[in-house]
Amino acid sequence: xxxxxxxxxxxxxxxxxxxxxxxxxxxxxxxxxxxxxxxxxxxxxxxxxxxxxxxxxxxxxxxxxxxxxxxxxxxxxxxxxxxxxxxxxxxxxxxxxxxxxxxxxxxxxxxxxxxxxxxxxxxxxxxxxxxxxxxxxxxxxxxxxxxxxxxxxxxxxxxxxxxxxxxxxxxxxxxxxxxxxxxxxxxxxxxxxxxxxxxxxxxxxxxxxxxxxxxxxxxxxxxxx
Amino acid sequence: xxxxxxxxxxxxxxxxxxxxxxxxxxxxxxxxxxxxxxxxxxxxxxxxxxxxxxxxxxxxxxxxxxxxxxxxxxxxxxxxxxxxxxxxxxxxxxxxxxxxxxxxxxxxxxxxxxxxxxxxxxxxxxxxxxxxxxxxxxxxxxxxxxxxxxxxxxxxxxxxxxxxxxxxxxxxxxxxxxxxxxxxxxxxxxxxxxxxxxxxxxxxxxxxxxxxxxxxxxxxxxxxxxxxxxxxxxxxxxxxxxxxxxxxxxxxxxxxxxxxxxxxxxxxxxxxxxxxxxxxxxxxxxxxxxxxxxxxxxxxxxxxxxxxxxxxxxxxxxxxxxxxxxxxxxxxxxxxxxxxxxxxxxxxxxxxxxxxxxxxxxxxxxxxxxxxxxxxxxxxxxxxxxxxxxxxxxxxxxxxxxxxxxxxxxxxxxxxxxxxxxxxxxxxxxxxxxxxxxxxxxxxxxxxxxxxxxxxxxxxxxxxxxxxxxxxxxxxxxxxxxxxxxxxxxxxxxxxxxxxx
Numbered sequence: 001x002x003x004x005x006x007x008x009x010x011x012x013x014x015x016x017x018x019x020x021x022x023x024x025x026x027x028x029x030x031x032x033x034x035x036x037x038x039x040x041x042x043x044x045x046x047x048x049x050x051x052x053x054x055x056x057x058x059x060x061x062x063x064x065x066x067x068x069x070x071x072x073x074x075x076x077x078x079x080x081x082x083x084x085x086x087x088x089x090x091x092x093x094x095x096x097x098x099x100x101x102x103x104x105x106x107x108x109x110x111x112x113x114x115x116x117x118x119x120x121x122x123x124x125x126x127x128x129x130x131x132x133x134x135x136x137x138x139x140x141x142x143x144x145x146x147x148x149x150x151x152x153x154x155x156x157x158x159x160x161x162x163x164x165x166x167x168x169x170x171x172x173x174x175x176x177x178x179x180x181x182x183x184x185x186x187x188x189x190x191x192x193x194x195x196x197x198x199x200x201x202x203x204x205x206x207x208x209x210x211x212x213x214x215x216x217x218x219x220x221x222x223x224x225x
Numbered sequence: 226x227x228x229x230x231x232x233x234x235x236x237x238x239x240x241x242x243x244x245x246x247x248x249x250x251x252x253x254x255x256x257x258x259x260x261x262x263x264x265x266x267x268x269x270x271x272x273x274x275x276x277x278x279x280x281x282x283x284x285x286x287x288x289x290x291x292x293x294x295x296x297x298x299x300x301x302x303x304x305x306x307x308x309x310x311x312x313x314x315x316x317x318x319x320x321x322x323x324x325x326x327x328x329x330x331x332x333x334x335x336x337x338x339x340x341x342x343x344x345x346x347x348x349x350x351x352x353x354x355x356x357x358x359x360x361x362x363x364x365x366x367x368x369x370x371x372x373x374x375x376x377x378x379x380x381x382x383x384x385x386x387x388x389x390x391x392x393x394x395x396x397x398x399x400x401x402x403x404x405x406x407x408x409x410x411x412x413x414x415x416x417x418x419x420x421x422x423x424x425x426x427x428x429x430x431x432x433x434x435x436x437x438x439x440x441x442x443x444x445x446x447x448x449x450x451x452x453x454x455x456x457x458x459x460x461x462x463x464x465x466x467x468x469x470x471x472x473x474x475x476x477x478x479x480x481x482x483x484x485x486x487x488x489x490x491x492x493x494x495x496x497x498x499x500x501x502x503x504x505x506x507x508x509x510x511x512x513x514x515x516x517x518x519x520x521x522x523x524x525x526x527x528x529x530x531x532x533x534x535x536x537x538x539x540x541x542x543x544x545x546x547x548x549x550x551x552x553x554x555x556x557x558x559x560x561x562x563x564x565x566x567x568x569x570x571x572x573x574x575x576x577x578x579x580x581x582x583x584x585x586x587x588x589x590x591x592x593x594x595x596x597x598x599x600x601x602x603x604x605x606x607x608x609x610x611x612x613x614x615x616x617x618x619x620x621x622x623x624x625x626x627x628x629x630x631x632x633x634x635x636x637x638x639x640x641x642x643x644x645x646x647x648x649x650x651x652x653x654x655x656x657x658x659x660x661x662x663x664x665x666x667x668x669x670x671x672x673x674x675x676x677x678x679x680x681x682x683x684x685x686x687x688x689x690x691x692x693x694x695x696x697x698x699x700x701x702x703x704x705x706x707x708x709x710x711x712x713x714x715x716x717x718x719x720x721x722x723x724x725x726x
Binding site: 055056057058059060061062063066080086087088089090091092093094095096097098102103105106107108109110130133134137138141143144195196197201 | 582607723
């Protein structure tokens with residue numbers, strides 16, 4: 001091995017920051033080579049808020065994430081993988097079949113119990129949806145590896161708080177939001193827009209720190225079909 | 226007999242003084258010592274001679290054994306122990322029906338043995354239990370004597386008289402296993418005196434050293450250390466408010482001094498609590514109670530206050546609050562763990578022991594049923610194939626079952642799941658949703674395209690959940706992959722049951 005190669009390998013160390021580039025981030029392989037090529041650091045970030053914008057629920061956004069979640073939950077010191085306010089019941093056998101360890105999965109139901117009425121009565125802070133509150137708590141607790149949330153909340157201030165909480169808790173936060181919010185600004189470090197295609201999904205990078213912009217088509221593994 | 230022992234003691238002494246080179250095997254001292262080792266009954270006599278003291282010297286400890294004629298529950302026994310702590314701090318429990326008190330130091334405070342005896346009996350009678358008492362120099366002897374006590378109370382104050390007093394008592398009072406007692410009975414050994422007369426080595430070989438050490442503790446030859454009973458403490462403080470308070474924030478502020486006291490209380494005892502009740506009293510309305518339950522002992526009063534705040538916030542108060550009170554559950558010893566150098570999740574950092582703080586905080590606000598884990602159930606119907614599980618908080622870093630691989634999904638061996646991998650949707654609707662049908666195909670915002678062959682899932686007659694369905698994967702015009710089924714029974718309707726996601 002030449003000295004150059006050795007030096008390059010040394011500089012790969014995540015604890016080393018180099019002045020001219022942004023700080024290297026720990027990343028997580030997506031399980032899909034084409035997507036890894038495009039993403040900064042060749043994978044999902046380990047820390048921070050990312051946004052996945054989908055035109056419709058269920059076009060394959062979860063399949064995109066499941067390999068990464070599986071490797072997170074199977075790690076030696078795996079923390080929780082939290083699903084905040086999921087839109088339907090999670091089907092445990094399917095998650096297990098995708099390789100997730102179920103004892104690291106935590107589901108948090110956060111149906112708002114008329115927060116407006118409560119806020120008005122006690123005359124306190126402006127009502128934040130319970131799901132956003134739960135999301136911020138889990139992101140900032142440091143006890144979670146990944147937090148997934150489905151929300152229609154569009155207040156940038158709340159999203160900014162989520163991003164800060166994710167940095168504080170060293171957690172990957174994933175927000176699934178409707179595609180029509182693509183034009184709005186967002187504090188997330190990575191934004192992906194998904195669109196259905198004939199073979200799988202078309203992933204467009206809307207925002208990424210140091211990644212290659214553009215679209216990539218991902219074939220979803222539709223097993224048994 | 227006594228004369229012989231004295232002689233032997235002198236012999237033994239001489240044997241020790243004389244040169245060991247002259248240790249002939251026939252030396253009476255050597256023989257004597259081996260014989261005395263086999264016979265525990267002689268030991269006390271020997272001690273009294275060698276210690277050069279008059280025979281009436283009182284023992285260093287006096288134990289009162291209390292035997293209840295009927296087995297009592299643990300709480301009752303603890304209540305009795307708390308009452309008995311009036312006589313001495315050294316009280317130990319012998320569940321299910323015994324209690325031991327060391328009273329040497331406090332006899333003179335209660336008019337001697339008789340006075341204390343009577344007072345103790347009174348305490349027992351007040352609790353509705355009938356006691357049998359005995360006083361002996363060793364705890365086990367006191368207990369055994371109490372169990373076997375008859376009309377004449379057994380009071381022994383000197384170690385010398387102990388063996389003589391215990392000798393006629395039946396062996397059953399020792400509570401050895403029935404088979405041991407039966408074997409001894411076959412050998413003609415029925416009383417404690419008889420068993421003490423058996424050769425030690427042979428007894429240990431036949432019945433085990435455990436029983437031998439019991440006999441040693443009985444006769445005072447070996448120390449018998451008893452755990453002291455400590456009454457469990459609780460925290461309970463009340464504060465009357467100067468003004469009637471309505472807002473939650475103001476009530477929490479009013480509770481602050483109570484929490485400060487609670488923090489000091491817990492710190493002093495190095496203990497934590499798992500339950501905290503807050504009572505809010507009103508002028509007319511019944512008292513509002515708010516109970517905080519923790520998954521693991523809480524020590525930090527500030528954190529407890531925050532959690533109680535979250536727990537209080539959804540409660541609507543019927544009236545302003547006049548006074549509040551904090552009551553803790555039982556105290557739990559604080560076991561501290563060392564923290565790790567790196568933060569969890571950081572490069573090289575590991576979770577040293579997971580704190581259940583997050584789950585508690587979420588449950589305090591959202592309700593206990595809103596936070597749960599998942600588990601796979603061995604059912605073949607989709608509805609019965611999964612269940613809700615209590616989240617498992619890990620205390621230490623368990624060696625991971627599977628080595629961490631980046632592509633765990635790809636190399637998934639099948640695991641415990643009976644399902645063929647990837648055939649199941651990640652999302653399951655709470656109940657199947659009917660779909661309309663056009664040209665024999667299901668319709669949802671457009672025609673659904675069916676993928677692949679159907680999978681048939683049937684029966685469930687044993688619990689009334691009979692089903693007969695053909696499941697298909699389907700794609701709608703927007704590219705959403707769904708799991709739909711068609712009922713096999715007439716009218717063969719289509720339903721949407723899951724989304725692959």
